[in-house]
Amino acid sequence: MPPLFRSSNSRGETQPMVAPKKPNSLENVKAVVFDFDGTLAVLNLDFGVMREQVFNLLKVFGVHEEMIKERYLLEIIDEAYPILEERSPSDAMAFYQKAHQILQEIELTAAGEGRTLPGTERMLMTLREKGVKVGIVTRNCEDAVRRVFPNIDEYCDVFISRNSIKKVKPHPDHLTSAMKALNVNGEEAVMVGDHILDIQAGKAVGMKTVGVLTGRTKREEFEKAGADCVLTAAPEICTLWEKEPADSTRGWGK
Numbered sequence: 623m624p625p626l627f628r629s630s631n632s633r634g635e636t637q638p639m640v641a642p643k644k645p646n647s648l649e650n651v652k653a654v655v656f657d658f659d660g661t662l663a664v665l666n667l668d669f670g671v672m673r674e675q676v677f678n679l680l681k682v683f684g685v686h687e688e689m690i691k692e693r694y695l696l697e698i699i700d701e702a703y704p705i706l707e708e709r710s711p712s713d714a715m716a717f718y719q720k721a722h723q724i725l726q727e728i729e730l731t732a733a734g735e736g737r738t739l740p741g742t743e744r745m746l747m748t749l750r751e752k753g754v755k756v757g758i759v760t761r762n763c764e765d766a767v768r769r770v771f772p773n774i775d776e777y778c779d780v781f782i783s784r785n786s787i788k789k790v791k792p793h794p795d796h797l798t799s800a801m802k803a804l805n806v807n808g809e810e811a812v813m814v815g816d817h818i819l820d821i822q823a824g825k826a827v828g829m830k831t832v833g834v835l836t837g838r839t840k841r842e843e844f845e846k847a848g849a850d851c852v853l854t855a856a857p858e859i860c861t862l863w864e865k866e867p868a869d870s871t872r873g874w875g876k
């Protein structure tokens with residue numbers, strides 16, 4: 623490639639220069655892994671009601687709020703299990719099943735009213751046409767996701783709900799399982815999500831990360847979490863392959 627322009631160094635010698643390669647380009651990216659709720663679909667899950675019902679159940683089983691250190695509901699259920707198991711294995715099992723039943727009922731009800739976000743199917747198809755592999759990872763249950771997106775398997779190479787993995791994101795197992803199925807490493811993959819935990823999970827396994835503003839998280843929060851890029855909505859990701867976005871605040875790595 624011929625030099626694009628020349629410059630002088632400190633000694634006044636003319637040096638050939640080539641256009642610098644964009645450090646954060648998606649050139650090497652072979653796969654995009656998406657979160658589901660709030661990223662590819664809208665479900666209007668009432669996390670407040672879920673939380674209240676699970677904590678009421680904990681109280682019924684004699685586990686008090688101050689005994690719980692975890693932040694997210696699925697992890698809270700997992701944390702309570704051994705506490706209860708020490709007292710009564712049958713109580714632990716009963717609590718675990720009932721708690722998951724509560725979550726699943728709320729998720730399935732929300733899924734009944736849920737829908738994929740505009741442009742989701744077309745975007746997934748476009749990525750695959752470009753030769754980019756697509757993964758979908760979610761803390762939601764499989765039945766709820768399939769109720770919203772019945773033909774999900776036609777649009778992605780791997781779909782991992784919480785029913786198919788023991789430790790869900792932000793635990794690294796969830797994303798590393800997806801990458802393994804897609805046969806890519808962290809440097810070759812992008813994690814896209816509407817929640818800070820998607821960014822944290824992606825960064826923890828060395829993926830590039832993209833926050834989308836279709837959930838409750840604000841641009842500043844994504845930037846603070848270290849997201850490589852913030853997009854208004856997931857379908858914009860296709861434009862990152864084509865050109866530097868006109869809006870510099872939206873640019874990759876900005």
Ligand SMILES: [Mg+2]
Pocket residue numbers: 657658659660661815816817837
């Ligand atoms: Mg989400």
